[in-house]
Amino acid sequence: MTSPLFEIDALEVAVEDKQIVNGLSLTLEPGEVHAIMGPNGSGKSTLANSLMGHPRYTIAGGDIRLQGTSVVDMPPDERARAGLFLAFQYPTDIPGVSMINFLRRAISARRGEEIPVREYRQLLNEVLGRLQMDEQFVRRYVNDGFSGGEKKRAEILQLGLLQPLVAVMDETDSGLDIDALRIVSEGINTFHSDDNAILLITHYQRILRYVQPDHVHVLIDGQIVESGDASLAERLERDGYEPFMERTKAEVLSS
Amino acid sequence: MTTATLDAPSESDIKPDDLRAEVEALSRSKSEPDWLLAFRLASLEQALGMEWWTGQEESWRRTPRDRLPRRARVTDFRASVHNANGRVTRVPQHAFTPHAHSGLIHKYHGDIVATDIAEQAEADGIIVKPLSEAALEHPELVQQWLGAVGQPLDRYDAFGRAIWTQGVFIYAPRGVVLDESLFYLVTQDTAAGDHWHYTLVVAERESQLSLIDAGDADDRRADLDESPLIHASVELIAEDGAQLQFASVQRWHRQTAALSTTRGRVGRDASIRVTTAAFGADLDKQRIDLDLSQNGGFAEIRGLFVGDGKQHIEHVTRQHHKGVGATSDLLIRGVLTDESQAVQYGLIRIEPEGQKTSAHQTMRNLLLDDGAGADPIPMLEIEADDVKCSHAAAVGPVDPDQLFYLQARGIPPKVAERMVVRGFLAEIADGVPDEHMREVIDELVEIQLEPARSNS
Numbered sequence A: 001m002t003s004p005l006f007e008i009d010a011l012e013v014a015v016e017d018k019q020i021v022n023g024l025s026l027t028l029e030p031g032e033v034h035a036i037m038g039p040n041g042s043g044k045s046t047l048a049n050s051l052m053g054h055p056r057y058t059i060a061g062g063d064i065r066l067q068g069t070s071v072v073d074m075p076p077d078e079r080a081r082a083g084l085f086l087a088f089q090y091p092t093d094i095p096g097v098s099m100i101n102f103l104r105r106a107i108s109a110r111r112g113e114e115i116p117v118r119e120y121r122q123l124l125n126e127v128l129g130r131l132q133m134d135e136q137f138v139r140r141y142v143n144d145g146f147s148g149g150e151k152k153r154a155e156i157l158q159l160g161l162l163q164p165l166v167a168v169m170d171e172t173d174s175g176l177d178i179d180a181l182r183i184v185s186e187g188i189n190t191f192h193s194d195d196n197a198i199l200l201i202t203h204y205q206r207i208l209r210y211v212q213p214d215h216v217h218v219l220i221d222g223q224i225v226e227s228g229d230a231s232l233a234e235r236l237e238r239d240g241y242e243p244f245m246e247r248t249k250a251e252v253l254s255s
Numbered sequence B: 001m002t003t004a005t006l007d008a009p010s011e012s013d014i015k016p017d018d019l020r021a022e023v024e025a026l027s028r029s030k031s032e033p034d035w036l037l038a039f040r041l042a043s044l045e046q047a048l049g050m051e052w053w054t055g056q057e058e059s060w061r062r063t064p065r066d067r068l069p070r071r072a073r074v075t076d077f078r079a080s081v082h083n084a085n086g087r088v089t090r091v092p093q094h095a096f097t098p099h100a101h102s103g104l105i106h107k108y109h110g111d112i113v114a115t116d117i118a119e120q121a122e123a124d125g126i127i128v129k130p131l132s133e134a135a136l137e138h139p140e141l142v143q144q145w146l147g148a149v150g151q152p153l154d155r156y157d158a159f160g161r162a163i164w165t166q167g168v169f170i171y172a173p174r175g176v177v178l179d180e181s182l183f184y185l186v187t188q189d190t191a192a193g194d195h196w197h198y199t200l201v202v203a204e205r206e207s208q209l210s211l212i213d214a215g216d217a218d219d220r221r222a223d224l225d226e227s228p229l230i231h232a233s234v235e236l237i238a239e240d241g242a243q244l245q246f247a248s249v250q251r252w253h254r255q256t257a258a259l260s261t262t263r264g265r266v267g268r269d270a271s272i273r274v275t276t277a278a279f280g281a282d283l284d285k286q287r288i289d290l291d292l293s294q295n296g297g298f299a300e301i302r303g304l305f306v307g308d309g310k311q312h313i314e315h316v317t318r319q320h321h322k323g324v325g326a327t328s329d330l331l332i333r334g335v336l337t338d339e340s341q342a343v344q345y346g347l348i349r350i351e352p353e354g355q356k357t358s359a360h361q362t363m364r365n366l367l368l369d370d371g372a373g374a375d376p377i378p379m380l381e382i383e384a385d386d387v388k389c390s391h392a393a394a395v396g397p398v399d400p401d402q403l404f405y406l407q408a409r410g411i412p413p414k415v416a417e418r419m420v421v422r423g424f425l426a427e428i429a430d431g432v433p434d435e436h437m438r439e440v441i442d443e444l445v446e447i448q449l450e451p452a453r454s455n456s
Helices: A044-052 A076-082 A099-111 A117-130 A135-139 A148-162 A178-191 A230-239 A242-254 B016-029 B034-048 B119-123 B131-137 B139-145 B155-163 B400-407 B413-429 B435-454
Strands: A006-015 A018-028 A033-037 A057-066 A084-087 A094-098 A166-170 A197-202 A215-220 A223-228 B103-108 B111-117 B127-130 B166-172 B182-188 B195-203 B208-217 B229-238 B243-251 B257-266 B271-278 B283-292 B298-307 B312-321 B327-336 B341-350 B358-367 B373-382 B388-396
Touching (some): A006 A044, A018 A044, A018 A197, A033 A230, A044 A166, A076 B400, A084 A148, A099 A117, A117 A178, A148 A178, A166 A178, A215 A242, A223 A242, B034 B139, B103 B127, B103 B166, B127 B131, B131 B139, B155 B229, B155 B257, B182 B195, B195 B243, B229 B271, B257 B298, B283 B298, B298 B312, B298 B435, B312 B327, B327 B341, B327 B373, B327 B413, B358 B413
Parallel strands (some): A033 A197, A166 A197, B103 B182, B166 B195, B182 B208, B208 B243, B243 B271, B257 B283, B271 B298, B283 B312, B312 B341, B327 B358
Antiparallel strands (some): A006 A018, A006 A057, B103 B111
């Protein structure tokens, strides 16, 4: 029996001794799109960053497995090379480091060998064109002086270039106007194939109109309290998170 | 910080009569005109009448006293590598040899080992010559500008004008605009001990010149009995409307104590831009003092360094505003590994008449190891009321979020750290007016980071 592509198994994550993610489990199979939706403070960003191995977050329990192999003890760069990708909610600017240099190093790291210059140029132009980005864009420093929309597009550009197995998208839709949202969503859809899986972490339902999820999960207080198909997202859009939060509170009180 | 006892500096190395005789012999050996000898001797008397720094002065308080020799000796270059005809027999490759230039002079062992000038530059009247030679060929020019930048800043500076063995005169006539940089290459003769440089750069009205002053050592691995002192007095003059750019990149022998005094006089609507990159010396203290007495002037100071081991790298700067509507900007960025230390003492001084001044300074230090430290001290002395000033100083590690971002793209931590560090320094290196030179600086940054980083 082959292992699932990506498994989050009873994961517990703490930040400075405060536990934020409380035993979360989720399995992604190749070709799937999962959406995790949750209100502010439900642990969305903690989950996203801990999956990638941010040093500020401590794995207090459980496991994260990529193709059956635990990544919990791997540093972030090793996870990335193994095929895990995080699209950042707030991409960090790195002045003095050009996008073109950074992207080449990132692709070479992911592939385990230097990408030839010619092939790199072709690949870059192709993905830039698809995202309706100017070639001059890659001459700029990494995320430095980028508008909110440019930063998100740059994340999708990296997604397209690095071809990960599992892409965790942390609030990729936030701060985007409707045109940018469409382009970014198309970028995600073009990347998506039967070989990879996407985990969309979002507050709002609107990106799910463009990127169709197979499964939707509701995250409250670091736990998945409800899972369903795309219609669950519509229910959330209509009723908000309130009913789920009430229920969680009631459960806590009755226990 | 411990309070050092301020013992009186030793004067034992200074023997006035011997120095007078040595300066005279030095000047004669270079066949200098009498007025140049007179300038040297007057400077010597000035120096003898001054005191060494004691450590109590604000601008010297943070300098490690035991590592900067208080001494002034005339270097005897006649020994080691000259042949019977007095020619240098062996010239090591200089790390900074340019690809393209408008003019070049390379000095080693007190001698010129290479000199070149582009046809156009020569036709335009550009001068790139040893100071002694220029004094013979262009006496009225050299006499006009010698010491014109003002009184010596301290005793070293005064000695520098007296006992220099490596002098150079760079000159752009009125309205002449150079396409490529001029290069002044110096190879340190590690066997010969102290070096005293005197560099005089003049950009006449409306001219544009850039000079790259690059120092390398002949044998960086030599084990020296005594730490050599390399002193440089640099005088930059930009007449009205002129644009003068000066970039100094040094990779001296590691045991060297390097001390430089760079002074600039900015004319009306003129500009002086100084960029320095420090790599080699055990102790590197740079004093940069730019004078904006005229209206509408522009002065810029950019400093870059990478320290390792126990290096001490210090910038003492002054942006001195007297003219109306002048602008100045300072940006220093350094990276410190091991137990290296940095000090930036930067003063913005605005006189009452310096209205509409815009003056800024930013000092940023990245510490890559626990033992490294930095002490940036921005100072403002403002006596005019209609000015815009700002200062910012920072000391800290590489931003963990930047490292995480790069690592999240598969880049290993050590490589990620280097990328951030090189990016951090790139903004300074970008100010160097020569592409090849920028590449060399980037390589030196890489080399300097190598030994320290590979252990971790």
